[in-house]
Amino acid sequence: MQNVLENIPTTDPVAIPEKRAVIDQILEENRNLPGSVMVILNELQSKIGFVSPSMQAYVSKKMRVPLQQVHGVVSFYSFFTTQARGKHTVKFCMGTACYVGGAEQLIEKAKQTFGVEPGHTTKDGMTTVEICRCVGACSQAPVVVVDEEMHGRVRPAKLTQILRKAQS
Numbered sequence: 001m002q003n004v005l006e007n008i009p010t011t012d013p014v015a016i017p018e019k020r021a022v023i024d025q026i027l028e029e030n031r032n033l034p035g036s037v038m039v040i041l042n043e044l045q046s047k048i049g050f051v052s053p054s055m056q057a058y059v060s061k062k063m064r065v066p067l068q069q070v071h072g073v074v075s076f077y078s079f080f081t082t083q084a085r086g087k088h089t090v091k092f093c094m095g096t097a098c099y100v101g102g103a104e105q106l107i108e109k110a111k112q113t114f115g116v117e118p119g120h121t122t123k124d125g126m127t128t129v130e131i132c133r134c135v136g137a138c139s140q141a142p143v144v145v146v147d148e149e150m151h152g153r154v155r156p157a158k159l160t161q162i163l164r165k166a167q168s
Contacts, residue, residue: 012052027059031063036063041074050084051074052083089128089147090145091131091132094132094133098141100141106156113160139152142154
């Protein structure tokens with residue numbers, strides 16, 4: 001844990017005074033609640049947008065809980081992210097029906113379009129490309145979700161049109 005807090009990147013919220021103030025406020029307001037670690041991490045995800053390794057170490061230190069406990073929560077729940085996300089998020093369902101329906105081809109086309117691998121954000125910070133396990137719309141496979149809008153029965157030709165929304 002010490003190493004993480006000694007080598008904080010200058011772009012990390014813990015190193016930015018305004019964001020660190022938000023983190024400290026969240027810690028102070030929630031430290032005595034039942035399940036405080038989960039509550040704090042949820043608030044951080046909501047207000048900051050992600051929970052970086054440095055933020056996890058900072059929470060661990062301030063809450064006096066093992067870093068493994070904090071990291072365990074962040075890594076277990078899929079809604080937590082450990083790096084900044086883009087203004088838009090494009091998610092490709094890789095559930096069985098979507099996989100069989102051609103999701104891999106769609107992902108390849110997105111990689112070419114955005115120039116990033118799934119799990120990463122474009123250099124301009126506009127778009128994060130992600131893979132998810134199932135969105136529960138198997139009858140619409142393959143499915144792509146742009147921000148909160150689901151697109152079903154997506155084919156490569158239709159994907160370009162859909163991806164334009166995530167570039168503006």
